[in-house]
Amino acid sequence: MQATRLAIPDVVVIDPKVFGDARGFFYESFNQQAFNAATGLEVDFVQDNHSRSSKGVLRGLHYQLPPHAQGKLVRVVRGAVFDVAVDIRKSSPTFGKWVGQELTEENNRQMWIPPGFAHGFLVLSDTADFLYKTTNYYAATHERSIMWNDPALGIVWPSTGGEPSLSAKDAQGVGLAGADTFP
Secondary structure, three states: OEEEEOOOOOOEEEEOOOEEEOOEEEOOOOOHHHHHHHHOOOOOOOEEEEEEEEOOEEEEEEEEOOOOOOOEEEEEEEOEEEEEEEEOEOOOOOOOOEEEEEEEOOOOOEEEEOOOEEEEEEEOOOEEEEEEEEOOOOOHHHEEEEOOOOOOOOOOOOOOOOOOEOOHHHHOOEOHHHOOOEO
């Protein structure tokens, strides 16, 4: 596996080594030792989640506050998404900045989003199956949502031919200026 740090260096893209031939392919989607060695991190994952969404669905920007903050290792096993991480750590030199990557079933790319980041994705394909590991359990009372289109963030989302489809909860996200953030 190859790990590449993005413009916000705490966010890491991971490209697995894929072995393919006429029969199909094989790759190790997760190995704790390889992850630790490639990223220089030592994290424990406690929960796996799977969502399926249609084209134009935008989920996020989600995060959980301490003591239930979550790091996420995300990937797509069917379809394609544009995945975004926003630094919401006030003490960080990249506070309020974002990075994005296209994650697809073809590129097998994964993205590590550490605690202290809001996360969201937009589905680019007809459907997408999105899998992610978390470093902490879901805690509804600590979950927050930042507006996907907050002008202060300036996220450049790809076009899917119309306005994104949001959940009621995501449609009520707050701007970064009014959001609960990390120190």
